[in-house]
Amino acid sequence: MQIDPLNREHRTIFNRLKRQKRLAALVLVIERLSAAALRPLIWIMVFFGLWLFQVPAIFGQAGSILALLAFIIGGIYLAYQDLWAFRWPSASDIHRRLEDDSAIKHRPLSGIEDQLSNPEKTETRALWDKNQAALARLLPSMRVKAPRGIIASRDPYALRLGALTLFILGLIVAGPLWKARIHDGLTPPLGLNLAERSSGVALWITPPDYTGAAQIILSDEQTEEPLQVPQGSVLKASVSGGFGTPQIHVDRQVFAMKRGVDKNYSAEMTLPAGQNLSIKQSLFNRASWEFVTIPDHTPAIIIDGEADALPDGPVRFPVMLYDDYGVEFLDIRMDLSDIVEDAPPIGRALEERRTVLSPAETQFKISPLYDLTAHPWAGLPVRVRFTAHDHIKQSAQSEAVEITLPERTFSHPVAKELIALRRGMIWAPLEDYKARARELEIILSMPGAYQHNKVVFLALRAASSRLHHNAPSIEVSESLVHLLWDIALRIE
DSSP states (O other): OOOOOTOOHHHHHHHHHHHHHHHHHHHHHHHHHHHHHHHHHHHHHHHHHHTTHHHHHHHHHHHHHHHHHHHHHHHHHIIIITTTTTOOHHHHHHHHHHHTTTTOOGGGGGGTTTOOSOOOOOHHHHHHHHHHHHHHHGGGOOOOOOOOOOHHHHHHHHHHHHHHHHHHHHHHHHHGHHHHHHHHHOOOOOOOOOGGGSSSSSEEEEGGGGGGOOOEEEEEOSSSSSSEETTTTTEEEEEEESSSSSEEEEEEEEEEEOSSSTEEEEEEOOOOOOOOEEEEEETEEEEEEEEEOOOOOEEEEESSSSHHHHHTTTEEEEEEEEOOSSEEEEEEEEEEESSSSOHHHHHOOOEEEEEOOOTTSSOOOOOOOOTTTTTTTTSSSSEEEEEEEESOOOEEEEEEEEEOOOOOOSSSSSHHHHHHHHHHHHHOOTTHHHHHHEEEEEEOOOGGGGGTOOOHHHHEEEEEEEHHHHOOOOOHHHHHHHHHHHHHHHHH
């Protein structure tokens, strides 16, 4: 039937016919492809299911190799018998499908593209036109039905359902190890015992020493439970074989490995926090693990009670510490209280660090003792604050404690005089040194008062000389304050 380009009805009919022919071709391809792929797909699901259940591995190395050979030989045979026999539908196949689905007899579409060989005869032309008009009336009624169920005829015993069930149950049993088991089935060890087989992937996760956690050693074998990895752990990885440069993937972070000798690759890095750790090479997963990062929390510290001043002047502070891996250092800082008036005495804020090493995940109470009687602020209100530091330099600070710094009591008359002179220098460091020098000279002139102690005599002479030869300054006064304290203690 020839299309008249000016005839709108002809164009509509033939456009619809083209669409129906395309649909019929698609239906035929689906039917033929499903019939051709049915047996190879059943074959694959059966062997994958066996490998997921590790059935061939029960019989050792020989069983694994025989199973792989059977899989390959059977797969080649079925591919040759079924897949290679697949043929694309021809024009006559498409026409026949349209005619069958539309219940049209006598195969009218076979002459759809025929041409009149003798158009000059009137009788022939009349008969041709009549036939074409009948064909044109049939075209709008053409229909294509859904693909026919031919799988049941190809598999009358429903083996496909058994293979599918075996495969699904194998996936459930294998769990996260399903990839590794299928990989083992497709690549059985040749010339090696299964116990001696090396995957080519090895990882060592070493937690920080202070955690006390054991090293984690991994290969390509996945773990059922996520790995528990302490924060700050060091990852060492080694990969051998394969094509391309392996990469370490931690969630969306990617780290390239360095190539060594004989196609061996290695990497060493601090493992970042994440949930999935995998080794990929040439877009393929060599190994994968789920893990959980155990965070190292900030320590906690509180002042658990009142500060206690001992008879000789040292102060004991009750401190409670807690950290998941233990506190390493304890710092104290002492500042002059805000209630002291505008002209404070000389002296510097005290800062001191002590090693603690408290037990992990345990409330640890300590009572550090500090002898602060030698400080220029002894006898004054001060503010004390403690800071706890863990092994990764995280810190926590306690609340401030307001106390009056204890003073030491001296009983020796000379020691008392020196402490009084020292106190005056603390509060008035820039006052004229001459009067203070005279006081020291008077003490020097009475060596019996300090039992003729030569060390005391020389120290007093040094202090007197500083007062004589220096102008008043904060630096000289601070040095003399410390020297006078040491002299008074020796006399006492």
